Amino acid sequence: MIPVCRLEDLPKGESARVATNPPIAVFHTDDGGLYAVDDTCSHQDASLSEGWLEGCLIECPLHAASFDLRTGLPTCLPARRPVRTHRVSVEDGLVHVHVAAEEGSAA
Amino acid sequence: MRTVTVVGASLAGLYAARELRAQGFDGRLVVVGDESHEPYDRPPLSKEFLTGRADEADLALTDAGELAGLDARWLLGVRARGLDARGRTVLLDDGRTVSTDGVVVATGAAARHLAGGPRAGVHTLRSLDDARALRAELTRGPCRVVVVGGGFVGAETASSCAALGHDVTVVEAAATPLVPQLGAELAVVCATLHRRAGVRLLTGVSVAGLRGTTAVTCVALTDGRTLPADVVVVGIGAVPNTAWLAGSPLLLNDGVLCDDGCVSALPQVVAVGDVARAGGLRAEHWTSATSQPRAAVRNLLAGRTVRSARSVPYFWSDQYGSRVQFAGRRRDGDTVRVEEGTIADGVPEGGGFLARYERAGRTTAVLAVDRPRSFMRARRELAAQTTGTPATAGGPRPGAT
Numbered sequence: 001m002i003p004v005c006r007l008e009d010l011p012k013g014e015s016a017r018v019a020t021n022p023p024i025a026v027f028h029t030d031d032g033g034l035y036a037v038d039d040t041c042s043h044q045d046a047s048l049s050e051g052w053l054e055g056c057l058i059e060c061p062l063h064a065a066s067f068d069l070r071t072g073l074p075t076c077l078p079a080r081r082p083v084r085t086h087r088v089s090v091e092d093g094l095v096h097v098h099v100a101a102e103e104g105s106a107a
Numbered sequence: 108m109r110t111v112t113v114v115g116a117s118l119a120g121l122y123a124a125r126e127l128r129a130q131g132f133d134g135r136l137v138v139v140g141d142e143s144h145e146p147y148d149r150p151p152l153s154k155e156f157l158t159g160r161a162d163e164a165d166l167a168l169t170d171a172g173e174l175a176g177l178d179a180r181w182l183l184g185v186r187a188r189g190l191d192a193r194g195r196t197v198l199l200d201d202g203r204t205v206s207t208d209g210v211v212v213a214t215g216a217a218a219r220h221l222a223g224g225p226r227a228g229v230h231t232l233r234s235l236d237d238a239r240a241l242r243a244e245l246t247r248g249p250c251r252v253v254v255v256g257g258g259f260v261g262a263e264t265a266s267s268c269a270a271l272g273h274d275v276t277v278v279e280a281a282a283t284p285l286v287p288q289l290g291a292e293l294a295v296v297c298a299t300l301h302r303r304a305g306v307r308l309l310t311g312v313s314v315a316g317l318r319g320t321t322a323v324t325c326v327a328l329t330d331g332r333t334l335p336a337d338v339v340v341v342g343i344g345a346v347p348n349t350a351w352l353a354g355s356p357l358l359l360n361d362g363v364l365c366d367d368g369c370v371s372a373l374p375q376v377v378a379v380g381d382v383a384r385a386g387g388l389r390a391e392h393w394t395s396a397t398s399q400p401r402a403a404v405r406n407l408l409a410g411r412t413v414r415s416a417r418s419v420p421y422f423w424s425d426q427y428g429s430r431v432q433f434a435g436r437r438r439d440g441d442t443v444r445v446e447e448g449t450i451a452d453g454v455p456e457g458g459g460f461l462a463r464y465e466r467a468g469r470t471t472a473v474l475a476v477d478r479p480r481s482f483m484r485a486r487r488e489l490a491a492q493t494t495g496t497p498a499t500a501g502g503p504r505p506g507a508t
Contacts, residue, residue: 044151045425050480052487061479062423062430063393077125078397080170 004095010034015058016095017049024086024097025049027069029056035069036086036097042067043079108208108375108408109134112197113179114187115213116140118148119380119396121168123211124177126404136179137205139197141214143184144235145169150393152238153263154425157245158270166235187214190355194373209407211400212352212363212371212378216345216391221255221314227322229339232260241340245271250337252276253326255314257284257298259424261342265306266426268340276307276334278326283310288422289433292443293462293474295453297431300476303454304427345391347382362389368412369403375410377403385416394421419490429459430479434486435472437464447481461485 002024004016010028018024023039025048033056039049046062053059057075059066065079072085087098111127113120116138124138140146147166155161174181182199189198190210197205218231230241241264244250250273254265257279268275277284285294301308315327317339326334347362357371358364363378365371367386371378380396383389395418402416421434441464448460459477463470463485470489475482 044148045155047479050483052483059483061483063397077122078168080173 001089002097002099004097007090007093007095010095013053015049015051015053017047018097020097020099023047023049024099025058026088026095026097027053027058029053029069031055033069034088034090034095036088037067037069037072038083038086040083041065041079042074042081042083048083108132110137110205110207111135111209111211111407112137112139112205112207113211113213114139114197115211115215115380115382116142116146116181116183117213117215117380117396118146118168118393119215119382119400120211120213121146122397123213123379123400123404124179126400127211127408128177130404130408132404132408134208136177137207138179138181139185139187139199139205140181140183141186142234142236145174145181145183147235149233152235153232153260154267156238157232157242157264157267159242159246163235187351190352190357190376192354192356194356194376208375210376211403211407212357212376212382213380213396214348214351214382216347216381218341219344219346221317221341221343223317226317226319228319228337229317229323229341231341232264233345241338244338245273249273251335252338252340253278253334253336254340254342255326256342256344257281257301257308257310258342258344259285259288259422261340262297262301262426263424264340264342265301266304266428268338269304269306269427273338276309277301278312278314278328278334279308279310280313281310284308289474290437290439290441290443290464296450296455296460297476299454300427300429306427345381347384347389349382360384366412367415367417368406369399369416370406370412375407377407379403379416388420390420390422392420392422394418417493419486419493421486429476432475432479432482432486433472434482435464435470435489437472438466441466441471447478448476 016026025039026036041060043065050061051058056069066075072082086100089096113123146168186200188200218233252268252273252275254261254277257277265275265277283294313329315329318325349359362384365385369377369385379399381391399416402414405414406412424431445462449456461475461478461481464472473485
């Protein structure tokens with residue numbers, strides 16, 4: 001569980017980048033949802049936290065690939081592979097990311 | 108339409124094949140490609156692939172699952188050498204012919220070469236085979252690299268070579284690289300990226316010739332200087348691959364002339380990507396190759412132009428750790444206004460910048476260095492502004508009947 005920031009520092013429509021390895025992007029959608037996905041686009045090297053957030057979709061700033069934050073699945077080309085999703089919780093006003101286990105790990 | 112032949116199996120060709128199936132074409136689909144490789148992405152060749160951060164598998168644009176779904180016949184490693192007078196038969200280099208009802212021309216562009224025969228150590232960087240050959244040389248140990256041409260391919264290659272620890276010199280014929288793309292004022296700013304990374308940038312001087320009998324040993328410049336070189340990379344632009352269409356009814360002039368819906372002089376022939384001069388504009392942009400096929404295929408299947416492929420031109424370049432992004436249609440005389448960040452004495456200060464090109468109070472284009480978020484907002488504004496105006500043919504509408 002990784003603390004990200006205070007909830008009031010992540011207004012709706014905004015994103016935060018967590019410098020984990022690999023980095024994670026946390027989004028606060030316009031309808032109040034909090035989502036986290038791997039920050040690096042599965043297509044090529046670009047940071048999704050710098051993308052365009054619309055509803056539950058994040059559009060990559062480099063080639064306009066789009067991902068559904070709820071599932072991590074790409075909704076259009078050029079991305080063909082999903083990004084990992086991570087659970088987000090708020091405790092005492094602090095946003096936390098629960099990093100999903102790496103594929104193939106024992107966890 | 109029972110058969111459609113896509114000539115060109117790179118980015119635009121693949122996207123055209125996808126669009127054909129996505130738009131309900133269930134006939135015979137043939138894709139012809141002169142390279143033996145399945146479709147791959149070219150932009151990483153000068154960057155991640157050259158520096159070893161990406162391998163060939165990372166470049167793949169498609170996979171077995173998608174290929175099975177597309178249900179196309181792929182003729183790879185064979186070049187188209189002609190299109191008959193009615194645009195109904197594609198002639199191939201190996202003597203075969205493909206009878207077809209519709210054609211998508213997606214043959215791309217080829218790297219321009221320096222005069223003189225091939226010489227060891229001299230490279231262009233356009234194809235996977237080019238990149239493999241160059242990468243093999245660059246991984247043999249530190250060497251002296253001369254990059255001819257300071258355009259995007261040249262700058263990215265120079266950046267990758269510098270990152271690999273080589274001694275790099277860029278030779279640019281113009282007083283400043285990238286002036287046609289960025290305008291003089293901001294081209295100067297981008298040129299500082301080279302120098303900041305320790306790469307020598309020689310401007311206003313051309314290559315007189317290459318020296319060396321079997322392998323290149325040095326580059327002779329028009330001002331009398333010579334640059335010792337173990338590796339020379341020639342990045343002096345590309346020419347559209349239209350030679351195979353000579354003698355066909357298509358109109359050719361630095362590309363296949365099309366209306367702004369990518370429809371050529373024949374209604375059953377459309378052109379997309381680097382080879383297409385659509386609505387008067389030929390853009391060698393990745394984004395054009397991926398966006399044009401939607402409208403082009405729609406028009407091909409409709410038998411006439413029902414949709415414009417016009418969009419806001421967009422390109423990006425990664426060099427020396429900076430991400431350069433440009434969108435819009437800049438014209439000489441536009442006013443440049445730096446909206447974010449600071450440029451002092453022609454050098455961007457840390458954190459990058461975002462600049463707008465303006466004409467009569469409207470933004471015509473936007474350039475950003477390391478400001479992806481602001482750039483994206485500005486690019487979307489430009490797109491909204493553009494779709495708000497009627498999309499009309501910006502150039503000649505050749506012989507469409």
